[in-house]
Amino acid sequence: MAETKRVERPLSPHLQIYRPQITSISSILTRISGNGLIVAVVLAVWWLLAAATGDAYFATADAVVRSWFGKLVFLGSIWAVWYHYLAGLRHLYYDAGKGLDIPTAEKLGWACIIGSVVLTVLTVIIL
Template identity: 50%
Template structure:
């Protein structure tokens, strides 16, 4: 049986990144990040129920620079996934499929998620968080 030369499917390196491609990948990645971040939330809740020593351990991690970075990323993931989910609801209704609209809404999702994250952290620190 002879080997048949078949065309190879293009790899991601061939494609020029487009806003819809980037937002789709980021939506999936933030979904995974939210799942992993929920483990941190679970750890915190279990620590509260377990007593002061367990809570102090979790509190120490969360208040560290790395813990704050994880919480910031979790916050951004939450807002990005929310905003892009709203965008998907419009798509489910058959709205916003024109290329200029897809580009605008994609950029709006990115900007809105960053703005909402920063506002949340500014308010939280302003309240003494």
């Protein structure tokens, strides 16, 4: 049998020299916000099902929803809805063939992040 010669290749530098860019961060945040919304939906559905089940079970679910954890989940879901909405608008803009150059894409990424935080604060203040 022929012997195979092992080639010594350098290890991937990964994050040692690669700096995450705002475009990749915004893409990751879009996925995280979409998946994070699932947690809020599950909590809200559990609360509604508990309300239909009985008083004792509803008291437990209501205590969780009104706790710091429930408030944090719903605050995060407000941010996730706004971020996901703005990122969707950004992708519609990209689909039109506009904003694909690097400076514009970076500005749009920052606009999604900053805009979602501002809209979340406004939503909390108004509601």
